[in-house]
Amino acid sequence: MTRSALRRAALAAAAAVALSTIGTGVAHAERLAFTDRRGDVWSVDLDALVEEEITSPEDIPFEAEPKVKNGDIERTVLRHGRRTVSVHVDFAELRRVGEFRGDFLTFRTDTGARRMVMLFAGQGLWRGGMEVIRPGAGEILDCGATHKIDYAENTVDLRFPRACFGEPRWLQMRAESGWARLEAGRVYGDNAHNRAPQNWQFTQRVFSN
Ligand SMILES: [Ca+2]
Ligand SMILES: [Ca+2]
Numbered sequence: 001m002t003r004s005a006l007r008r009a010a011l012a013a014a015a016a017v018a019l020s021t022i023g024t025g026v027a028h029a030e031r032l033a034f035t036d037r038r039g040d041v042w043s044v045d046l047d048a049l050v051e052e053e054i055t056s057p058e059d060i061p062f063e064a065e066p067k068v069k070n071g072d073i074e075r076t077v078l079r080h081g082r083r084t085v086s087v088h089v090d091f092a093e094l095r096r097v098g099e100f101r102g103d104f105l106t107f108r109t110d111t112g113a114r115r116m117v118m119l120f121a122g123q124g125l126w127r128g129g130m131e132v133i134r135p136g137a138g139e140i141l142d143c144g145a146t147h148k149i150d151y152a153e154n155t156v157d158l159r160f161p162r163a164c165f166g167e168p169r170w171l172q173m174r175a176e177s178g179w180a181r182l183e184a185g186r187v188y189g190d191n192a193h194n195r196a197p198q199n200w201q202f203t204q205r206v207f208s209n
């Protein structure tokens with residue numbers, strides 16, 4: 001699967017999520033921290049993914065990878081400040097292996113705005129490049145978002161001006177990460193919220209302070 005094909009798949013997944021109405025937490029918080037268990041990385045055989053003509057995320061043939069540490073999310077912190085929104089992710093291990101890796105975040109807000117964020121890194125660009133996308137139209141927003149991937153500390157940090165989300169009163173997020181070993185024909189992934197291969201639930205609402 002090419003990078004652009006993976007990006008299209010991610011956009012399709014984002015569109016599916018945008019239709020979902022699951023997850024309507026009501027708690028007030030400017031900072032939300034949540035943990036994810038170790039050893040819950042999954043993988044997908046890319047050939048199977050293409051040949052089986054998957055039309056629904058529920059049909060993807062996931063395989064558990066309890067021994068894979070790379071890309072295993074342990075903890076996520078979402079902050080919603082007066083001017084910026086930040087996301088910090090701790091991994092069990094974050095290495096420059098395979099052809100590329102990525103972080104995929106979906107946001108929704110009180111104004112109805114939806115945003116898909118994709119941070120891609122890989123051979124020749126392990127520092128990574130980030131896109132903030134308005135799902136549906138697929139429009140890429142140039143709103144001053146920045147990122148840092150720290151392979152020594154096993155962390156990823158994302159920082160967004162609140163304008164990226166239309167200055168919302170609150171926002172909710174769902175997050176996952178993945179990496180690819182194309183020679184072996186496999187993609188590995190972990191969502192930040194539970195031990196299942198996929199997560200459709202958003203966090204509770206996180207209000208600006
Ligand atoms: Ca995990
Ligand atoms: Ca998980």
